Amino acid sequence: MIGCTDVEKTKKFYNAVLGVLGAGEPFEHVNDTGQTRLFWNHNGDTFSVSQPINGEPVTTANGSTIGFKCDSPEQVVELHDVAVANGGTSIEDPPGPREGSMGVMHLSYFTDPDGHKICGIHRPG
Template identity: 60%
Template sequence: MFSHVMVGTADLDRAIAFYDAVLGVLGAAPGARSQAGTGHWRAFWRHGGASFGVCQPINGEPATVANGGTLGFLCDSPEQVQRFHDVAVAHGGTSIEQPPGPRESVAGVLHLAYVRDPDGHKLCALHRPKKAG
């Protein structure tokens, strides 16, 4: 459904260092930096057919976070959820909500971890076990 997700940043170099480390846990290559036609800088990570980007706000206003918004990243295992969380915190992120681990949901047991990136964007690492059958 989505072609990409992009968030703003107040410090592109800090954001690139954070997301290179965190998205590297998922197998993404380091972000590719480019300059938009407006002169603003951005970086993109591509993995598994998805694209994620960070950019300097084109309108010149400060970067802000979406109140109530969450960006979810699919993980291959509960261990990868934990590693995503731990790497995020080690690179300037903040652990939020409950500690990483299993949660009951209408979809069964999910393994989740929530962090905020250095700009305050809420990220979720999620592993959904495959159903037998």
């Protein structure tokens, strides 16, 4: 779960981005103190966003990255492009292959509207 400032803007962003991966509409829940939370469920995984329960402004975690597994190198690029088209910001190198100790992986990096760092990742094989 990550924090969000504007629930409707965040919902629109992640509906588009997670739609690339096949996720549907989120389950929406308003807790007892009035904060709205959104839960996307897909392939046994859950991703959620929430208005901060403590009433403080949303902050991002320095050094943190949330990764979404993609089915192909093309989906890594599509995830990135849809994110940018819906209010995200492209960061780091352009989407594409990266050589590392685990072999070649296809990666894309972007931030969501609140500044959370997100990665699309595909490991061939």
